Amino acid sequence: MNHWNMPGPAILFCPADRPERYAKALHRADAVILDLEDAIRPESREAARRSLIEYPIDPDRTIVRINPAGTDDHQSDLAALAQTSYRAVMLAKSESAESVAQVGYDVVALVETPAGALAAAQIAGAPNCIGLMWGAEDLVAAMGGRSSRFTAAEAHAGRYRDVARQVRGMVRLASSAHGRFAIDSVHIDIADTDGLFAEALDAVNLGYEATACIHPSQVEVVRAAYRPAPDDIRWAEGVLEAAATSAGGVFRVDGQMIDAPLLAQARAIIRRAGV
Template sequence: MSIFTMGPAILFCPADRPDRYAKALERADAVILDLEDAVAPENKSAARQALVDNPLDPERTIVRVNPVGTADFTADLRALSSTDYRTIMLAKTEGPEDLSRLSAYAVVALCETALGILNAQVIAGTRNVVAMMWGAEDLVASLGGSSSRRESGTYRDVVRHARSQVLLAAGAYGKVAIDSVYIDIGDHAGLLGESVDAAASGFGAKASIHPGQMPFIRQAFIPTTEQVDRAKNVLAAAEKSAGVFTFEGQMVDEPLLRHARATLARHAPTTTTTP
């Protein structure tokens, strides 16, 4: 099984807009070339051809394909066979049987329907799944709802439940969890707050829909100098202590040491240039 290393700032790009491919990859840590919702039905054939004719770095590119059982899914796989892309996002993943035709690929399973959320655990345990993502808007649509968020901007309870389900399923099987997009493009404060929560909760990356969102996601996922220094100091103090100890007035045991190690694991310089 491949290991998913893309992120933390992952940007969707319509596959029928090859003029945006290179710019998207310049701004993001990884790009999702989208053959599904971002492409109108009449443009899907052209999108597949653009995917073939305009290659990007396969180590930093995910291709979102249409749901299993559709004619577009079959055509998507045919186009992919002419590329070097080997990481795909399966839209509306609902069970392990959906993944049976994708053994040649590392799969980001996108759970965005009621059935997909209920089956998140068994999906996460499927061998070729390397990451899990969830989708709020399609989920609410599958329930017959009309809005994923309250007027305050916070998620409704059912959506928060789905987010947690996917995160827990991913964590249970050692897979990376990717947080859903923040659709209010101009609300940078809201995006930053949600991204900080995602990173602190255990998500490994966050997907996005606009290049202007990249700096805020990176800011949330890359620890501050103060956080890194504190993590180092906690771990250094642990080397001189046996068992539970007190550090700056806080009780520290193994779970908190693991928090510190996770902070240092996220502390790595990005190789992506941000304008």
């Protein structure tokens, strides 16, 4: 089966009821998430589904976010998708492996509720799950909270609160355990480019493959964070060259002992660099 693959680190949300933005969003980002859920008023969803059908864009670089399982909109979304060439969907408020398996498409499971967070490992194990993403704001709202981050009046301003950080880690662990890719949550403060860069860089260091964007201006910031530095690329190339002639086990590169974890890091750097 030809599964949908992540084409790059910057994925841009686009409301599905704004077809005039589809191609522009795809041009700016590595991939686009056409949103049939939160970005659209309920009364506009039927028009959005028609736009999804009538204004196709590259299915290899497009994910369609559909409404949660068990809702009328969910079934209507699937009926519209059947009339398109899209094969990857993002299931909003994923809470079980069964709900993912029943979709029938390659699924990026969006973990954004307490039940979904607790079931992340099972969700990642669904046979048609290709990746996980987590949503900070919906998660906190579902718990009756006010903010996923510390406010300007608090210590650690701008950082995620502990529960949000915990779920971020759980999603990464679950995706890695099952060989799925992971997409980091959006940074809702569009003007905070320094914060976005730091957060995306942290996502890279945790092994996230992409970060979702809510505005085109965030795309280049995310790409810059995911792009390995020249020194890192040179180190990784040296490690892989040495590995090719090594008899196996531990070997030395420029005085550094290289074992399996460092070899895996070198491969990840080269993969991100695209060389």
